[in-house]
Amino acid sequence: MMNNLAGNNKVNYQRMLDETISGLQREGRVPSLLLHACCAPCSSYVLEYLSQYFSITVLYYNPNIFPKEEYDKRAKELQRLVSELPTLHPVTVMVGDYEPESFYEIARGLEQAPEGGERCFRCYRLRLEKAAGAAAAGGFDYFTTTLSISPLKNAEKLNLIGKELSLKYGVDYLYSDFKKKNGYKRSTELSQEYRLYRQDFCGCVYSYEERRKTKALT
Secondary structure, three states: OHHHOOOOOOOOHHHHHHHHHHHHHHHOOOOEEEEEEOOHHHHHHHHHHHOOOOEEEEEEOOOOOOOHHHHHHHHHHHHHHHHHOOOOOOEEEEEOOOOHHHHHHHHOOOOOOOOOOHHHHHHHHHHHHHHHHHHHHHOOOEEEEOHHHOOOOOHHHHHHHHHHHHHHHOOEEOOOOOOOOOHHHHHHHHHHHOOOOOOOOOOOHHHHHHHHHHHHHO
């Protein structure tokens, strides 16, 4: 299956995750996972699910988010969720520095690109590379991201980037498509249960402006 990741065959990333977890259970292992997270709502189901099998450190690193107040608000809400969510194995949070210049650098020339296109793919890579580097430096067994839980995010692209960075940094990537098995639905339920702040735009200034224009027309 691994050889098909860069090919044209449709890959079932949720099945790959199920197989990884089954293998860990047979071995009786609880490996460490560096989990990149974009916000509390997207993290809710992922943490509920993966904390049954992994010891997790959540990395909140999202230089795309605009403005700084939004970045801080999402970080605090993520920390609150982790403090309140019951988990089988430990979950801790690392909040990365706010580095918007890193995002604007990779977005240069793509300011007018539509949401879900090349600018977003570069943003995926920017955040996943930070997670991969942190996982390698910290000696983690795996790294992955919550981003695939969103119906608006390209799970195939995320997993292909994860594969590339896994080879580059020497840390296993946890293949996943968290929207499967009603993951997105469960995240909305948990968001209501924990009264999580749920933003109405992706995060970057371009999605913010697009959302503002849409609201003005309604």
